Amino acid sequence: MGLVACVEQQPTTTAPQQAAAPAPLPPILPFDQAVTNAANTVFTNAPQGSYRVVIDPLVDGVTGYTSAATENIQSRVIDLVQRQYPRFSVERFSPAALKDPPMVLVGTFTPVNGQNQTTGPREAYRFCLVLVDLKTGKVVAKSVARAAVAGVDGTPTTVFRQSPVWTADPATQAYISTCQASKVGDTVSKDFLEGLTTASLISQGDDAFNAGSYQTALDLYSTAKRSPYGDQLKAYNGVYLSYLRMNQEAQAANAFGEAVGYGLKRNRLAVKFLFQPGSTQFYQDQALSGQYPVWLQQIATQSAQFTAKANDCIEVSGHTSRTGSSQVNERLSLQRADYVKRRLDADAPQLGSRLITVGAGSNQNMVGTGKDDLSDALDRRVEFKPVGKCS
Structure with missing residues (x-):
């Protein structure tokens, strides 16, 4: 019998792949520069062509509140688009504007710590802007930035400053996720897309309330609340505040009770x-x-x-x-x-x-x-x- 030499196979080893390093945090810029840079990035990288754009009001990425700062950002974005990006036409956020699907701009502006997290002492504002094409339901442009705390007025707008109740509301969370948890090319959530008409009614109600037109605000909040996507905190708070400002105390008390029940249910x-x-x-x-x-x-x-x-x-x-x-x-x-x-x-x-x-x-x-x-x-x-x- 012949002898056959056996050579022991040495196991092959593959060097472990190193995890990709996290992307560096954006630099902390003065507020004005951070807003300008973020807006320029979004509208420069948007698809070619002429588009209608509505702005679903920017919010704090934790509370969901609009503030003096988010309103300032929105005004600056509108001014920049009108001056430098004439192929975009900015329209008021309303049910009528949504019938022929436009682009919609959403954004969050959130105080964060040095690691960009919403814990501990806040050292900057994390700023996110996203442009969504409602015809395709996809994110078409996005920008992130960080702004210095100095000089930023985070005071909530009147309706949110006076809103007595808060809870983690699914409609608000869908909005925040559309901005913070998305990337270009992503399809945005069904909850966000299908709730936009209700969101526009509530936004108009907020504008009316902030302007002191309480009956108009009540009508808009009530219409929103009766809609298929109207079971949300902003509608409950808005109805309560409108009744209260019109001195309809019994109706206000009942409306507050409904807001409490909603929070407990959540x-x-x-x-x-x-x-x-x-x-x-x-x-x-x-x-x-x-x-x-x-x-x-x-x-x-x-x-x-x-x-x-x-x-x-x-x-x-x-x-x-x-x-x-x-x-x-x-x-x-x-x-x-x-x-x-x-x-x-x-x-x-x-x-x-x-x-x-x-x-x-x-x-x-x-x-x-x-x-x-x-x-x-x-x-x-x-x-x-x-x-x-x-x-």
């Missing part, structure tokens, strides 16, 4: 109760706190109905801005939650042991700029969250 209801600095007592200014007894009564009623139906409990959490030490803020936020719980117990004794309180301090700031004014009032909110068990 498993997160934030209410802008404003307290005196370092205190568990509400502001004494009736312009700020005059409606708080009505709010508390409606929250108590809706919470009692919700817990009875779902056999759940509700966690009441206090929140503060980051001014002061974390230890003091956590203690103060818990004391404020306890105070609100006592008020709810008084309005609805049947809640009994179904309310539990926690203090979050400044650990869950939504705005995070630390200005302690109307621009970051949501950081000093009280939240109500349904939980499975009381403990």
Whole structure:
């Protein structure tokens, strides 16, 4: 028998592929330059041809609020397009403008930390602009930039400054994702596209409310609310505020109750109760706190109905801005939650042991700029969250 030499095969090794390095963050630029650069990038890279464009109002990428800053950006973009990009015709965002599908511009302007995240001390604004072709439903141009904090006025516009209730609303999240989670060539979400007509009605309602035309605002918000995509927070808040400004108190109370019910259904209801600095007592200014007894009564009623139906409990959490030490803020936020719980117990004794309180301090700031004014009032909110068990 012959011998056959066997050569042991050496295993081949492949060098591990290194993960692609993350793209460098855009430089932090002065506000004016950041806006100009972002707008130029979008309209320079848009498809060739002449197009109608509507602007779905830019928002904060966490709260969904429009602000003095986002309105400033929108005005600058319109001016730039009219001066330098005549092939685009900017029209008002309205149901009529959407019938023959135009391009739609969306954007977010969000305070972020040094790592571009919405936690910790905010050091810049993250700015995103996206142009969507409604005929194809695709993103056709996008730009991102960062703007310096100095000189930026993040104060919410009147309707959002006065809106008492916040929750993570699917319609707003669809808008934010269209800007922040997309790239050129992507098909945008069905929820965003199909909700645009309702969004335009709400936008017109916001304009009317900000201008003091409360009956017009109410009509627009009510029409939006009755539409197939009208089950959204902006419509609920708008109806409440319009009734309130027209001194129709019973209708306003019922509308606030509907907004509370919507937030509980979404498993997160934030209410802008404003307290005196370092205190568990509400502001004494009736312009700020005059409606708080009505709010508390409606929250108590809706919470009692919700817990009875779902056999759940509700966690009441206090929140503060980051001014002061974390230890003091956590203690103060818990004391404020306890105070609100006592008020709810008084309005609805049947809640009994179904309310539990926690203090979050400044650990869950939504705005995070630390200005302690109307621009970051949501950081000093009280939240109500349904939980499975009381403990």
